[in-house]
Amino acid sequence: MNSLGERIKQLRKQKKMTLAELAGDRLTKGMLSLIENGKAQPSMESLRYIAERVGVEVSTLLDDGNIEELRELLMEIETEYKSIFYPFDVKEKEKFIKLYDKISVVNGQLQGKKYEEIRLLDYYIRITTILNYEQEEKTMFDVMAYYEKVHAYSRIIDCYSFLAAYAFYRNDYKIALQFILDAERRIKPYRHLIDHIALLDIHYLLTVLYAAIDNTAKTQENLNLALEIAHKNKIYYRLDDFYRFTLIQSIGQGDEEKSKYYLKKLKQHADFTEDKVSISALAFANAHYTNLIEKDYKKVPVYREFLILDSYDSDELNDVPLLYEMEEAYAYWMLGRYKKSIELSESFSIPVYAHHPLDLSIMYRSFAVRALCYHELGEKEAAKSEILYAYHGVAEFSSSIYKNFIQDAYEKIQYGKRVK
Template identity: 35%
Template sequence: MSTLGERIRILRKQQKLTLENLAGTELTKGMLSLIENNKANPSMESLNYIASQLGVEVTELLEEISGQELRNVIDQAELLLNTKNYEFADEIEQVKNLIEPYIPKLTQGYEATRLLDIYGRCLAYSSPDESVALLKKVARMYEDLHLITKSADIGRNLAIIPFMNHHYQVALDVLLEERKKLEDNPLWVDPLSRMDYDYLEAVLYFAVGKNEEAIQVMNDAILYCNEHKIFKQIDNLFRLASTHAMMEENIERKDYYLKKLEAYSEFADDEDSKAFIHYANLHYLNTYKKMYIEADALYHKFSLDQVNIKLFTHYFQLERAKTLYGLGRVTEALEKFIEVKIPDVVHHPIDLSIFYEKDAYIALCYLELNQVEKALFAVKISMTNIEKMPDTPYKKFIHTTHEKVMMRL
């Protein structure tokens, strides 16, 4: 946070003015230098003159934190949060440490509201209750600025916080309540914001096992995207649709949505979508078809080295381990399964269920190696994790594996 003199100097240099240029006819170069170095305080008349020369309001100079300084902090924070590192606890802490010194001075205006917004979202990872309280305040600040779309974003984040803590029904209730408030507001007509709500609503319906409602919202959203030529969230909707079709073993629909996603990925040059398509095909061969030779060949067509997005790394490792197990390379498979970690950002019960299969596979590997006690220990972990998850093929596989281990005992 800068002093008055520093703010004047920063603005002067940004406008490429010399001391002589800024001093003009009303001040001496020496006096202006003293002011910039905080060795002299300007009179109100001099301050008005300096503000006029710089083309800003006097309040911009008098505020302890200038708008430009806050914009610089926002840029730094957003740069950290836009990292492709999906295990980004360090970045979250850096952003919190960057913003915290400014918190007591943030009162009003867009820059202050935006910084409180970013800080509130970062708090969600360590202090969910504090995050909710702050974000509700930020929503009101955005409304006072007539930024309804920004306020709508806050509403979504209020639902994401319980979702991150695996309180799926609470998350859905919050989202539906926030959506109703928005739809009752005649000023909310933003189609992009609507797509964000549609996608999250479909995700949360799937999370609580209300598949029919999820499919209806998802299909309506895809139709809306097509009718209005909107691409926001369309990739995520295609991923969601293809995943559900795979779980239903509707191969025609799975292929249809993956082809749609492939067309989008080529159009948008989207690496995330390309990686997902490859992962989905691997997952289908391993999990639903048990075609391990084909999965092995497909894996080598798209090396993990090509996957720059760290989110997918453990998904691919899990599929590689399944393939190795299916090919009878049990020791290699066991080593690979043990390496697999659940990424920090994975919270959806379907994704979690996929990862919870890992310990069931570890149990099967131990059975193959005649280490029954270790198999029992591993499958119990899987059973505990999957208990509160909705019914899926992954949950069924874990229960079947548990029965197999118990029979060996």
């Protein structure tokens, strides 16, 4: 089928309708004949009428024949793209090259007129960005304009989220934040049309990004807004993320009452959902609370029982077991079991996907703990090597209990300052 008229003619014949029957009382036989022969273009009103008469959607009439091909390709690309745990990991490059090659075949057809075209163009631009290929003429902002035309407002948020993620990966925290603020402004006229899950995503991103630049007031404001949306609409999506984030914030501020409350909420959420990852995350949550609030270090190894290691795909990095073991190593250091702490922490490394200053500070603290263990065992060079790694890792971050811990350890190892 090469023309609209030919598609209308084929559908009419499939329905065994004459020109007069299809024309009905809204069109003349002569006009319909001109349309079928490509000598006249129907109005949108006439198209709706014709589509209704032959029992199809208007989009079917407008389809130039490649929509099914694009739809199948889109489903394939979506499935493969979503299977990649962390897009900016260099180990995923070959997968993205294959995806790029698949979309390149139809790239010339992606004019942003149909939803499938827009989605494929969206993926194409993401992939060229990830691969650091030369940017095409169309950008993510063109894609957002296309989404706006087809009223896919939640997709606009998703586009801005990708741009923010890319900036975040480059440690450009303020630029990442600005992208999400731009998203919030852009979708404001359509807020009543956007699902609550997409709105929760915006407030979650604003929460973590404001925390990344140490804006405590705005962090708390967006956290409260998110929890209000979740509770009001009985949505459990991201609830454990918000509870966990608030718990860590409260522990960092030394707020025992608030820390205890959100640890309880995390436990209740894990019990209710029976989600294996949420249950496993309780290992770190309990250990972190115990180490920094209760200071009952002997309890920490018991929390390992929360870890359900089959929750994680073998090819997927996940920081839940790592964060717990970092807390366990801290507890053994506090108990004076230096060799045990070192043995446990020998395989520690910073995951490629960790970029938030708070996450990084917690992780770098474990290298300071290892440095202190080496120091106590008289292995001075090993201690200096470890502490320098931790010290330089957090040098650009705002002050926190984790950065202060690393600073104290640095001064003790490098200059003999008497600190615990």
